[in-house]
Amino acid sequence: MRARADACPGAWRRHDAADGALARFRPVGGAIAPAELRLLADASDTAADAAPLELTSRGSWQVRGLTVKGADDLAAALAAVGGPAPLLDDQGRDVPCSVVASPRSRAVDAPARAIADALRGRTDVPGRLLVAVDDGTGDVLGLDADVAVVLGTPARLHLAGAPTDIPAAGPTAGPTADPAGLALAAIEAFLAVRGDAWRVAEVGAAAVLGALRTREQKRVLEHAEVLTCAERTCVEVLPRLGEVTPAAARVLADLGDEGAALRVTPWRTVVLRDPPDDARERLAAHVETGPSRWASLSACVGAPRCAKSHTDVRGDLARAVATGRAGGLLHAHWVGCARACGTPAGPVAVVEGTPGGTYRTIVRTGRVSG
Template sequence: MPAPRRRDGAPVRARPDACPGAWRRHDAADGALARFRPVGGAIAPAELRLLAGAADAAPLELTSRGSWQVRGLSVKGADDLAAALATVGGPAPLLDDQGRDVPCSVVASPRSPAVDAPARAVAGALRGRADVPGRLLVAIDDGSGDVLGLGADVAVVLGSPSTLWLAGTPTEATGDDPAGPATLALAAVEAFLAVRGDAWRVAEVGSDAVLGALRAREQERALEHAEVLTSAERTCLEVLPRLGEVTPAAARVLADLGDEGAELRVTPWRTVVLRLRDTAPDDARERLAPHLETGPSRWASLSACVGAPRCAKSHTDVRGDLARAVATGRAGGLLHAHWVGCARACGTPAGPVAVVEGTPGGTYRTIVRTGRVSG
């Protein structure tokens, strides 16, 4: 008898997803890796300093879902970091005072204050849930379409009414009350959980199955969430850490700017957006320029896996080879290129991308793809 398969044709899984978190870590060649998922990209200066301190001299990493990663931790060091983060508090903490993190990524348009409250409400309702797969992606879009392009499993676009997208496709489901965006997103997540079986992503069960479960839940009592708050438009500065690596020096400057009034948001594009309010310093760009890319850069179209020696499966020193290619003008162009050390192609972004793959012989081959290689 053939093995059972899901709707997308893949075999039924016998294990949960292995996405790391604050407490569930990945054992890499260079030690434990812990991942911290900010709510809509928000991070407080105190949190950033704790992450940078735990990383010691190594850079922090930003992921394609706007999460932070700390590598090379010992078991005790990882536990101490999580415990310290749980004491920071704030409106959108990485870990709450019970030590609970957000089980999946909740991304939001980084420049718009209108998405902050619904993102917090969604993350707050999911925090600590063991039944939510780490591969699930929830997005709150301010109407600009920036995070809508990520093809999130559940996306809500703010408007009158707000609209629901599933697996990158619009649906007829809407929410028109003040708490609509968060209520609509959470209802869709719960509908997916009701039908997912062993699936990690909405596309694996199909949007129709999720919509059917959503309609069945329409008569249930709606959850109460914070009203969407709006505020005056802010000036934003977006800066690019090369390959998503935030050095300790860059982290210190960002945290200092946060203390001085800038609101920090990390993005799924491995950048950092600073919302500069009236109290924010005027020289933010100048202070960041020695540490981060603050203008047009060849690095803007490049990303990479961690490579050797930090990953035992990598055939090549991906990041060293890529830095040399940029320095000689052989990398960085209009088409996004993602350099990887093996065929797993970890971290490959969605959309058209040239995957530059390391081989066992130490050379690279280029494969142009139109979608995601690995989740």
């Protein structure tokens, strides 16, 4: 049981870091509009120490080094943008937890929007909860989300990374179960049994399933056949360590204005659906556009931006990559202290900074909770 509420930052609830206020914005299934991206870039330009925009391991955007007024002004400006899947709606409400989706598939857009719209402004949903909508390829299913739906006929429910027999049995049974309704029913079932827990695994999938089976079926809707974006119509690029400079953000926004649909991913990449033919060339000066040693690396922010970090993690990692000492098949996550912020799930080598300025490596072979 948790003795405190989760402290995940959002658009209005910020984290007070060493370099100023940190605001987090959770896209709906990774979607971001060009106008929103330009506002984030403008805020980054004025941030302390010219901090870049950051992508998180749940596909969110972070802006660091803000003043309180600057953070308030940014949230208000984003609320005025509007659109079908806004970071903040016209009432200024953000999504309380991450709703990720298969970035290449158009079929996930509508259910991801429906889930996010139903959750906006909720204060009873913990920020650590992770909801995923998978197009059937298994890409975001591998994140072991608390609640995941896999599109199909019918849609299938996974809880805490494990498949369930819903909707083959229970109240959501039926050949055309609505994936958004299925996810929302599972979320409500979790909230009914969570107590002070943040994650489904903390109360157990069985408890959530039991609560779900007692609920009445509210709605059953048909969903379209899964349509996956062909590889040739998508470009995926990698900002190093998830850092997006204002210049890179503006190039992405320009490409969005020219028809590319922008989707950020939980792997700290950006997918452009239907981009202009020269998109990769225009981005090459700002992000990794091909095979790269950086693809298997991530890191916490480190010193001096984090007061708890023992080392300049990102500077040390850049030097290690330049000398060929970092970047390989096993994912490595570099951190500045034992809290190991941002450590991804699954097999990972955690390279941890120590008070003496050296590093130690801990290989984790299973899921990392947090």
